[in-house]
Amino acid sequence: MMREFKRKARVLLIDDNSDHLRGIKELVTLESSFDVVGATTSANLGINLAKKYRPDLILMDINMPEKDGLQAIQEIEKLDLGCRIIALSGYDDSDLIFRAMKIGAKGYILKTMASAQLIYAMDEVASGKVYLPSALSSRFFEYFQDSYKEENAISEEENLLTYLTGREEEVLELLTQGNNYKAIAGKLFISETTVKTHVNNIFQKLQVNDRTQAVLYALNNGFANRKRAKLTA
DSSP states (O other): OOOOOOOOOEEEEEOSOHHHHHHHHHHHHHHSSOEEEEEESOHHHHHHHHHHHOOSEEEEESOOSSSOHHHHHHHHHHHTOOOEEEEEESOOOHHHHHHHHHTTOSEEEETTSOHHHHHHHHHHHHTTOOBOOHHHHHHHHHHHHHHHHHHHOOOTTTOGGGGOOHHHHHHHHHHHTTOOHHHHHHHHTOOHHHHHHHHHHHHHHHTOSSHHHHHHHHHHTTHHHHHHHHHHO
């Protein structure tokens, strides 16, 4: 019975520093199970090699003079070759890490990190995982959360909560606390029919279709902070 042959994962190396490139190639060849199918100091040549060999993994230097690694990652991602890319950099800059991961990199490694860590990162990313060293991961997620908040922040003019009346705000606050219509009616000393009227008005003003969407809109757009500000004003 013939033994099934398992192909070694193929890696392409792109780094404008020829000494560093040579060192990585030697390391990967001697210490890993990867097959180096190409190594180049040129981002443009690297893109052509990616199209030619369709490697499983690419180690991409971010800081290159001819074309930076971020541009190269974007171009390779658009080709849809199925390559997984690890960004290589000499900088532990949070913005750079975020931008690299946002455009498609599946890992980020500092050039100063230990050889064993690079091989481990390659194994992780090649197996379908995402890799960030622990020293960088917390900073990346903090930056990601801050960037997400900035991108999704709604200005006061755009915030539909500003259109609610005082009574509608009271009803919405009770909805966010999980109260049903009957409970809201009891707490505000109004009828359930009146509660339903207020809720329908809230739906229209917030441009939502149900109470779950209304509550989510309120929570995502600073409703609690607006209430606190009014109470302390």
